[in-house]
Amino acid sequence: MSTITSPVFVSTVRPEHRPGIAGVARSEWTKIRSLRSTFWTFVVTAGLTIGLGSLFALGFTSGQVPFPADFNAAGFSFNGMILAQLAIGVLGVLIITTEYSSGMIRTTFTAVPQRGLVLAVKAVTFGSVTFVVSAATTFVTFFAAQAILSRGTVKHGVSLSSPHALRIVIGAALYLTLCALFGVALGALLRSTAAAITALAGLLFILPIVMGFLPVSWHRDAITRWLPANAGAQIMEKVTQPLQFSPWAGLAIFAGWVAVAFVAGLVLLRRRDV
């Protein structure tokens, strides 16, 4: 119809960096750091872990309850994580579901159509940041709680060089990181904030409680040890408890849960319309 006489378009704008995975990581880091809610959730997670850990240590030392012979002083530092794990897990959920609720996900996938790459880089970036924050938190928690446990005449606190202590402190940080990644995986799988948070709280928090009330004769303990939080928490045990997995095996099982949710999320992400 109309003859096209207009010039052939040549862009004069050049990228500053060669496009690649590093750029996608920079992009995801910008998304993480540019939200105040990210910062505050990290503060809440650290605050709950350090604060409740210290508070429980204080309560324990002030009581009349005699310390058990095999008292796990290092692991005792991390009782506050029962709430902190949910805070960091919810942040993991929000990292991806807010992209869906705002419509940003379409811009993200228009800019980088390789959806699996985006999800993987998002998880690695957020996981790395979470591990750094978590490790700082668990070390502070350990020293604070041990200082409190060492008060008085009977010193129950342990040092970092005591058997298993370093493994427990780093393991606690890994546990928090897995909770965060579990949130990301469930968020990618379910896309809705409410659904993903419900699933996360159900799997980490509610299911262990419900299962705890089942009759022992139903092979309760053989089943509950496979639950993500139960298996993962073994990394904070000094000695392997009866009917439980060893520390690293338990953590690996939790990682397996996260991996399964992640792969399911990845497969659906590539197939579904956004």
Added chain:
Amino acid sequence: MIETHELTKKYGDTVAVDHLTFSALPGRVTGFLGPNGAGKSTTMRMILGLDAPTSGSVTVNGTPYRQHHYPLHEVGALLEAKAIHPGRSSYNHLLAVAQSNGFGRRRVTQVLELVGLEDVARKRAGAYSLGMGQRLGIATALLGDPGVLLLDEPVNGLDPEGIIWVRNLLKALAAEGRTVFVSSHLMAEMALTADHLVVIGRGQLIADTSVADFVASASNGRVRVSSPDSPRLRQLIAEQATEVSPIEAGVDGESPSFTVSGLPRSAIGDLAFQQGIVVHELTSEEASLEDAFMELTADDVEFRAQDPNQPTPVQAVPLAATRKVLTP
């Protein structure tokens, strides 16, 4: 260039996009027109690889979108205004999008200035008006300085000044040789902005034609003639014209008038002059794009206008032009 071939999207039994074949060529603004629910946004999402077609194919610059790597330099898109986390500033939003494709802060600053958002760039986007959201969406689309632009309803929520700005921007971008594909349900806006139209209704192609041809096809070349001696002139014209309307009485002392089809104004004027008949008015009755659009999308029958075996009043006119465009 954007090319779709027999593009189809079904949701269960509902057909959202139905065997849609068209091209958006570089160097012009292609208006993608259709009533709400016609399948425009679904088509846009399929072009961008966000939704998978049920059948058919679509390519951008010859490649299916999801096979593009870091395509912001090639394709820019605005799908919805304010598709941004309400807690994030537009600067950081643009920076995140830019970084994913290797662009940096300098380019972010450039596009913010281009759309006039530099003063509010550090404010949280949750407080933005719809118009500011549209400007941010356009900034996002322009980040990679792409040769292909897709914009879904970019003037929604803009004030008159903003509408004119978008109109001029789109024309300027097309004049640089870019492919500009812009959807709208505002026919009047498209008449001013677009060079070419792809019109759909209920997911099917209704017309693929230039704006001028589209309007002409609807107005059908009608001429309004007004004369104090209308009855005699009408009789003379009726011998040569294909269709002549009944005479309407003049309002406010004006002469009675009637319309003529199939005879140009010049012929009517010559005829009146030869016969010594005074003529007070001789005007082409141009339908607006809106009229043309309403006529085309009026009812179900006309949705099937592209079927050559289905004689409908609409089919005869615009689609002859359509076919030429389909095979460029």
